[in-house]
Amino acid sequence: MKKRLIILVVVLAVMVGCAKRIEFAEATLRVGLVFDVGGRGDKSFNDSAYRGLEKAKEDLGIYYEYIEPGEGSDRESGLRMLANQKFDLIFGIGFMFSDDITHVAREFPDKKFACVDYTVQPGREIPPNLAALKFREEEGSYLVGAIAGLVTKTNKLGFVGGMDIPLIHKFESGYKAGVRRVNPKATILVGYAGVTGEAFKNPAKGKEIALSQYGQGVDIIYHASGSTGLGVFEAAREKKALAIGVDSDQYYEAPGFILTSMIKRVDNSVYNTIKETIAGQFKGGVHTFGLEEDGVGYVYDENNKDLIPGEVRKKVEELKAQIIKGEIGVPKE
Amino acid sequence: MWQAILSLVMITQTIRISIPYILASIGGTFSERGGVINIGLEGIILNGAFCAVLATWYTGNAWAGVLAAVIGGILTALIHAVVSIRYKADQIISGVAINLFAVGITKFILKLVFHSSSNSERVAGLPFWKIPLISRIPIIDAIFSNPLILLTLIIVVISHIMIFRTPFGLRLRSCGEHPQAADTLGVKVDHMRYAGVLISGALAGLGGAWLSLDQHQFTDGMSGGRGFIALAAMIFGKWTPLGATGASLLFGFAEALQIQLQSAGVKIPTQFIQMIPYLLTIVVLTSAIGRAVPPAADGKPYEK
Numbered sequence: 001m002k003k004r005l006i007i008l009v010v011v012l013a014v015m016v017g018c019a020k021r022i023e024f025a026e027a028t029l030r031v032g033l034v035f036d037v038g039g040r041g042d043k044s045f046n047d048s049a050y051r052g053l054e055k056a057k058e059d060l061g062i063y064y065e066y067i068e069p070g071e072g073s074d075r076e077s078g079l080r081m082l083a084n085q086k087f088d089l090i091f092g093i094g095f096m097f098s099d100d101i102t103h104v105a106r107e108f109p110d111k112k113f114a115c116v117d118y119t120v121q122p123g124r125e126i127p128p129n130l131a132a133l134k135f136r137e138e139e140g141s142y143l144v145g146a147i148a149g150l151v152t153k154t155n156k157l158g159f160v161g162g163m164d165i166p167l168i169h170k171f172e173s174g175y176k177a178g179v180r181r182v183n184p185k186a187t188i189l190v191g192y193a194g195v196t197g198e199a200f201k202n203p204a205k206g207k208e209i210a211l212s213q214y215g216q217g218v219d220i221i222y223h224a225s226g227s228t229g230l231g232v233f234e235a236a237r238e239k240k241a242l243a244i245g246v247d248s249d250q251y252y253e254a255p256g257f258i259l260t261s262m263i264k265r266v267d268n269s270v271y272n273t274i275k276e277t278i279a280g281q282f283k284g285g286v287h288t289f290g291l292e293e294d295g296v297g298y299v300y301d302e303n304n305k306d307l308i309p310g311e312v313r314k315k316v317e318e319l320k321a322q323i324i325k326g327e328i329g330v331p332k333e
Numbered sequence: 334m335w336q337a338i339l340s341l342v343m344i345t346q347t348i349r350i351s352i353p354y355i356l357a358s359i360g361g362t363f364s365e366r367g368g369v370i371n372i373g374l375e376g377i378i379l380n381g382a383f384c385a386v387l388a389t390w391y392t393g394n395a396w397a398g399v400l401a402a403v404i405g406g407i408l409t410a411l412i413h414a415v416v417s418i419r420y421k422a423d424q425i426i427s428g429v430a431i432n433l434f435a436v437g438i439t440k441f442i443l444k445l446v447f448h449s450s451s452n453s454e455r456v457a458g459l460p461f462w463k464i465p466l467i468s469r470i471p472i473i474d475a476i477f478s479n480p481l482i483l484l485t486l487i488i489v490v491i492s493h494i495m496i497f498r499t500p501f502g503l504r505l506r507s508c509g510e511h512p513q514a515a516d517t518l519g520v521k522v523d524h525m526r527y528a529g530v531l532i533s534g535a536l537a538g539l540g541g542a543w544l545s546l547d548q549h550q551f552t553d554g555m556s557g558g559r560g561f562i563a564l565a566a567m568i569f570g571k572w573t574p575l576g577a578t579g580a581s582l583l584f585g586f587a588e589a590l591q592i593q594l595q596s597a598g599v600k601i602p603t604q605f606i607q608m609i610p611y612l613l614t615i616v617v618l619t620s621a622i623g624r625a626v627p628p629a630a631d632g633k634p635y636e637k
Contacts, residue, residue, distance in 0.1 A: 038450050038451055041451065042449070043452070158596075189596040189598075190598075192595065195604055198554070198557050201552060201553060201555065202555070202557040203552045204544050204547065205588075207548065208346055208349065208350060209595075209596070211342075212593060216342075216596065230548065234547075234549060
């Protein structure tokens with residue numbers, strides 16, 4: 001017992017000793033960030049947040065440090081560790097942080113916190129020092145739905161979701177509404193990969209769902225399922241059909257088979273929050289980023305412009321303008 | 334609805350989903366018939382999947398990937414074997430450690446080689462075989478066009494013969510049932526147990542190769558609980574290769590059914606359908622339908 005205690009103390013001492021000394025002097029703001037599971041290099045969510053940090057470092061001269069938590073639930077300890085050090089603004093990336101960051105923000109009222117994809121729950125008040133960064137994914141999904149509805153030749157479209165939760169239902173309902181708006185005759189097949197977090201990293205399941213949808217005559221599938229969607233792309237390659245990416249431009253995962261991608265500008269939200277904080281304009285509470293704020297959008301560039309005819313592009317831009325003006329209300333579920 | 338369920342798509346889908354379950358559950362059968370519980374199957378599948386992609390990436394040949402997956406599986410199982418046979422440690426704990434170890438090591442090398450925490454680059458896959466005449470029959474074509482499906486079929490038959498019709502199988506089973514008696518008769522208990530665990534590693538690794546080569550890439554955590562489903566299939570199949578295969582196909586069928594019903598828009602909660610296989614496993618374990626009895630010395634280290 002005693003021996004173990006000694007080992008523990010030594011390990012702790014080493015850990016403390018290794019902790020980086022922070023240079024406060026030149027930084028305009030000290031930002032800490034805890035990544036979602038997956039960490040840097042996920043080619044999606046986390047990488048997007050990281051781009052926001054990098055941009056803020058270059059443009060605004062901030063100092064940042066980040067933590068990549070493992071599979072377990074050390075998210076809270078990561079947040080707490082950063083809050084205990086002299087960081088001014090602390091980010092949690094992903095809806096999984098919602099509970100933990102609320103607790104930690106209450107414990108450190110003089111620090112500022114921000115959480116991407118924060119889940120607002122009735123009865124859980126958001127502390128004034130916590131900014132909940134949310135996206136109107138349904139708006140971006142509406143536009144890619146409209147593209148799919150106009151491009152389809154079979155009038156059958158597919159949707160593959162990851163975990164069956166309200167966050168993903170937003171993608172589904174926006175997509176469906178967009179399809180129906182431009183192509184009321186189209187039918188939409190829906191499949192979810194599961195009911196646990198695993199459903200976001202099960203490409204084999206994604207491939208099977210997609211194969212079954214393509215097998216029933218679907219020619220375009222939109223996925224909102226993390227790396228499960230890589231299986232959807234694989235099925236698209238095999239069936240020579242089309243798929244729509246999500247979160248960031250996924251063209252390079254299956255060049256030639258990606259019609260477009262619904263992009264979520266996590267980088268913009270991170271950057272803007274940092275910028276506001278430096279200007280002393282940090283505001284707690286819910287912030288939403290939609291088409292208007294350039295928080296969501298779709299990809300149209302050199303790679304995919306051959307797949308999207310000019311009149312489709314025109315129609316979709318019209319719809320985009322109408323959503324921004326508030327003439328079209330996009331359903332969330 | 335019934336048309337969709339009994340369609341060809343559905344049948345081939347059932348087979349495709351079942352392949353990793355079949356391979357890993359037969360692997361588990363070998364290991365436990367010899368008396369070593371192997372809940373590290375999940376981690377072995379993951380390591381196998383990763384080795385397959387890594388070797389295919391460096392050689393450009395998916396068969397090298399298959400071989401690497403088998404070797405990777407055997408090496409991972411070797412850790413479990415040494416810990417639980419040589420050092421007689423708790424087999425459950427060693428298995429859990431293998432699972433956690435696999436999650437860490439695959440992610441670590443993924444970052445090192447492919448600079449991503451999510452997925453590898455795209456690699457070559459196994460070829461599709463088109464055999465004249467045979468490929469006219471759709472079902473047969475689905476099986477014979479994919480080398481790994483065909484290989485799995487062969488493994489099922491060979492495993493059954495090995496366990497129940499050969500001296501090796503008899504010795505293996507005796508080590509799982511009554512190692513003292515086997516030892517008295519001159520059977521080297523430790524050797525047999527090593528063999529059982531290493532075969533389980535080879536098979537589960539092969540299951541991993543199926544997963545990643547079918548996707549043409551490795552994705553972080555892509556085993557997705559399949560090792561645990563395989564364990565349930567092994568129990569449901571009462572520790573026999575044919576039983577495990579049947580159970581795996583049933584589990585695969587439930588999953589395929591759930592996918593079909595979802596896209597058909599049938600309003601049965603999908604969670605309910607997904608639950609059925611596990612419910613059946615629990616029923617079998619509680620001996621309501623034909624009791625499932627594990628090998629008597631399963632999980633017990635052998636002390637001379």
